[in-house]
Amino acid sequence: MKKIPILLAALGLASYSGLAFAEADAERGAATAAICMACHQADGSGMNIAGGESWPRLAGLDAAYISRQLHDYKSGARSNASMMPFVNMLNEQQIQDVAAYYASLPATQGKGSEGADEATLKRGQQLAERGDWSDYIVSCKSCHGPDNQGAGDVFPGISGQHAGYIKAQLQAWKAGARKNDTQDLMGSIARRMSEDDIHAVAVWLASQNSVAK
Template structure:
């Protein structure tokens, strides 16, 4: 019998080992200036871009500041690998990372892209996976960790509602293939490996059509 990950506990009630980051107060005003290196991909307003023919750039606007800071630090350390992001992360000091994270966290997100042309069956499957999971394949619902309406749960689980479909799909495949590993106790990898390519496309499409996290 397959066992579900043991860390699926009430979200917010625990701090997962190896995830908590040292708190550095960020200055959003200074972060706006430091974020100049981010604009080319993530746009001036932090809304990113869905690119169906290549790499999609995630929407950073409205994400939790501590989550953004952790990802930037992970790019610097190599814990999260991305040839595009690493040199930009390396340009930022620890304080600048905190500032950039604070800046983006205060911006208003816009509606995600990439799911608008999905058919009803695809969206229905995506909604099921995101909201209820599929216990026949031991796939836990997204909202079990990412919170009500998948709008995020603190610094550990980012808001994924309203994120671009291309980016969600790419990250699920990266966890599935083991090329992204910077999640606590391989939680995302465990779930992604139980999903088919059709499941990944469906949940990515549905999530992109949902209201993004509100500040």
């Protein structure tokens, strides 16, 4: 069995669920990403819409994480009415290519922290960097890594992500509408957070650098 991945690698192929396909190609992904640009923008910066549906910045995120989320949409493990029709257009090769494309783009800066007061930002920083053990809230960086820049394909970089998107996802985990995280880690944390806490951590993270210092 070990000969199979070795042979695929030698041929410039990768495997997924027993199928072989060419290694991810960002240039091919750029063409495929045309169907994503209306919401995620040509530069992958996404959109922060106050009071409406916000679309995440994809630029600079880990390719394996993007691929994993696309697979979760495709399988139904993660649900979004706007995303589903577009994800279902993609075959396995296109998923790998578009993930590589967005990962190759320079990370842009998140929006939504404008006008946040000092007390809100201070609370958000506490939650993101130290957590709040009085309410058993684990810090964001415990999983999302130093400066919340991400850790592999499970924990995305959330520093510099749009506040509206972070807020919406925390609310979805809190309500049980989103469940595709490892061992309900995000759900268990979000359920301990008040709406003020969710807002505070979202705007603070949006105000931070989207790339490592």
